Amino acid sequence: MSEERTFHILVINPGSTSTKLSLFRNDREVLHQTWSHSMEDLKGFRSVAEQADFRSHFIDRFLGQKEIDVHIFDAVAARGGLLKPIESGVYSVNRRMREDLVSARFGEHASNLGALLAWAVSEKVGCPAFIADPVVVDEMEEMARLTGFPEIRRKSIFHALNQKSAAREVARMLGKPYEDCNFIVAHMGGGISVGAHRRGRVVDVNNALDGDGPFSPERAGSLPAGQLVELCFSGKYDREEIFRKVTERGGLVAHRESNNFKELKEAKDRGDNQARLIYEALVYKVSQEICKHGATLNGQVDRIILTGGMAMDTLFTRMIRKRVQHLTQVEIIPGEREMLSLALAVLAVLRKEMEQKEYV
Structure with a gap:
């Protein structure tokens, strides 16, 4: 039997204040480095796209310091940005995609x-x-998009990379193709998204950026509409300030002036009653969001999957499990897994197990 071919994949994951780089040999990470960028470093750039040369410098340093022969690379994999709604998959970086990202046509994000x-x-x-x-x-069913206002439609913006990766891992554990499974997947991090995966498609999911769902370390989640309208027209805030409260200054930041979930748990354990209430409310809200998708999937749920950084807290996942396990068994796939998820997706294309797609 011939030996399996070895592929080398460079993975690039830019965040708002960091650039993460990894080199994978097939599915094994052999090198990793995270470069942190202060707000002082970034304040001179008028747009995210203007940071490209600045960030490229750190990639060059990574390759130079690690003495990596770049000619071994079979592919470069990167975290995707705010593009037009597309189906799940691996997309080659083409001119149309670059133009939409440079112009921030669909929004600006690191x-x-x-x-x-x-x-x-x-x-x-x-x-x-x-x-x-x-x-x-975006794989949402049409009826999932409808709201009580014809001019407002629900959007699919969620942690697709980690949700899909965790779902495929659990499908492998079950010995079934992902496309034959029904899952409810909760990604719990700075934002929280809970998706109903029906036979390989996320048919309903909350907008984890500025839409609905549970509040999170940084985001407000669903809010009572009337009270939000009153706040918007109170004269206390302009449009940008309200948007920041919803997307960056909500959740734990609003209640505790910190987005650190670990600190919240430590405060709860020290006897801080407000911290305990917020911690238990997070359990409650995430559990509610999970359970509603039992109806989305007509009660046919193979597994509930808890993933993301908050899934590393065993008490938190245990409390959620207690509230949702009447639906089906619960699997825990802790951590963000973004670098590995990117590498595995591109590896599947290189091995011709998955077809690459074109952004048009």
Whole structure:
């Protein structure tokens, strides 16, 4: 039997104040480094896209310090940004995608840099560049988009990369293709998204950026409409300030002036009653969001999956399990797993187990 071919994949994951880089040999991470960027470092840039050269410098340093021969790269994988709504999959970085990201046509976010940085490396090296399952993956059913206002439709913006990766891992554990399974997946991190996965498609999910669902370390989640309208027209805040309260200054930040979930748990354990109430409310809200998707999937749920950084807290997951296990068994896939998820998705394309898609 011939030996399995070894593929080398450079993974790039730009965050708002960091650039994460990893080198994978097939599905094994062999090198990793995270570069942190202060607000002082970034304040001179008028847009996210303008940071591309600045961030590329750190990629060059990573490759130089680790003495990596770039000609071994078979592909560059990057976190996807705010693009138009697309189906789940692995997409080659092309001109249309780069234009939409540079212009921030569909919104501005640090993840927009991923494809731009990957393309720059791929041009130097002569290998393909890809993104996989960006936050704008949209497979929602039409009735899930409807609201009580015809002019307002629900959007699919969620942690598609980690949700899909965790779902595929659990499907492998069950010995079934992901496309044959029904899952409810809760990604719990700075934002919280809970998706109903029906036979390989996320048919309903909360907008984890500025829409609905549980509150989270940074986001407000669903809010009573009337009270939100009153707040908007109170004269205390302008449009930008309200938007920041919803997307960046809500949740734990609003209640505790910190987005640190670990600190919340430590305060609860010290006897802080407000911290205990917020901690238990998070359990309650996430559990509610999970249980409603029992109806989405007509009660046919193979597994509930808890993932993301907050899933590393065993008490938190145990309390959620107690509230939702009447639906089905609960699996825990802790951590963000973004680097591994990107590598595995691109590896599947390189091995011809999955077809790459084109962004048009």
